[in-house]
Amino acid sequence: MEDINYIKENRLEDTGFAYTLKLISGKYKMQTLYAISLNQGPLRYNELKRLLTPISFKSLANTLRELEAAKLIYRKEYPKIPPKVEYGLTKLGESLIPVLDAICTWGEKQMK
Amino acid sequence: MEDINYIKENRLEDTGFAYTLKLISGKYKMQTLYAISLNQGPLRYNELKRLLTPISFKSLANTLRELEAAKLIYRKEYPKIPPKVEYGLTKLGESLIPVLDAICTWGEKQMK
DNA sequence: CAGAATCCTGCGCGATACTG
DNA sequence: CAGTATCGCGCAGGATTCTG
Numbered sequence: 521m522e523d524i525n526y527i528k529e530n531r532l533e534d535t536g537f538a539y540t541l542k543l544i545s546g547k548y549k550m551q552t553l554y555a556i557s558l559n560q561g562p563l564r565y566n567e568l569k570r571l572l573t574p575i576s577f578k579s580l581a582n583t584l585r586e587l588e589a590a591k592l593i594y595r596k597e598y599p600k601i602p603p604k605v606e607y608g609l610t611k612l613g614e615s616l617i618p619v620l621d622a623i624c625t626w627g628e629k630q631m632k
Numbered sequence: 633m634e635d636i637n638y639i640k641e642n643r644l645e646d647t648g649f650a651y652t653l654k655l656i657s658g659k660y661k662m663q664t665l666y667a668i669s670l671n672q673g674p675l676r677y678n679e680l681k682r683l684l685t686p687i688s689f690k691s692l693a694n695t696l697r698e699l700e701a702a703k704l705i706y707r708k709e710y711p712k713i714p715p716k717v718e719y720g721l722t723k724l725g726e727s728l729i730p731v732l733d734a735i736c737t738w739g740e741k742q743m744k
Numbered sequence: 745c746a747g748a749a750t751c752c753t754g755c756g757c758g759a760t761a762c763t764g
Numbered sequence: 765c766a767g768t769a770t771c772g773c774g775c776a777g778g779a780t781t782c783t784g
Contacts, residue, residue, distance in 0.1 A: 532683060536739025537666055537732065547777075554649055565746050571644060576778045581747065602745045603784085612742075619738055620649065622731045627648025630724075659757075677766050688758045693767065714765045715764085 543590045548583045557617045562608030655702045674720030
């Protein structure tokens with residue numbers, strides 16, 4: 521009944537569904553989160569760049585900034601030469617991984 | 633180890649994850665599937681148009697065609713005047729709903 | 745090494761009009 | 765009612781260059 525109302529009242533955009541999509545939609549956001557998860561630990565800027573090939577520097581920077589703003593990843597800077605920056609999942613980001621895993625699992629089933 | 637290899641070999645794109653995303657990425661694809669699911673039954677063209685506001689006719693037509701090509705929805709035409717066409721979830725499409733539900737649930741938790 | 749800055753491009757998507 | 769056809773554009777994303 522709740523769901524029915526949502527949809528009847530044309531407010532799909534007020535559901536948690538739309539809320540989540542707003543945070544993770546974009547060409548590389550989910551891939552970025554998933555790459556960090558698969559690595560089982562934080563990744564450096566250039567590692568992400570390589571893993572997300574063919575992403576551009578600009579897209580990567582944007583993606584990381586937006587994910588950080590959404591508190592899904594954290595950015596840790598090591599002030600030294602040469603510079604080193606790591607990106608890892610926050611608790612919030614980790615809580616999203618089961619969802620991404622479900623996406624992966626579903627795909628694996630269909631592939632064979 | 634499998635996962636590690638995937639990521640080390642820069643083949644995130646060969647995972648089930650990428651496979652799934654290819655089918656459901658696009659501005660309105662997941663929303664379309666979810667709307668049909670929430671309705672607990674097939675929806676007509678104009679109903680979808682309304683529910684997915686502010687989608688355009690062109691985007692809606694494209695979205696429906698691509699989802700149908702991916703066998704996630706079916707199209708049923710009633711040959712009569714006035715025309716009536718229904719779009720519903722296939723078995724494959726239904727199998728994806730738990731994943732979309734997970735996305736919704738996650739969002740609901742964060743909203744409060 | 746990790747970006748910022750700049751300029752450029754495609755195309756996903758929208759708006760509108762038309763049709764069986 | 766359920767779509768196509770046409771035209772046009774914003775903006776996400778790309779390519780390249782520069783810097784602390």
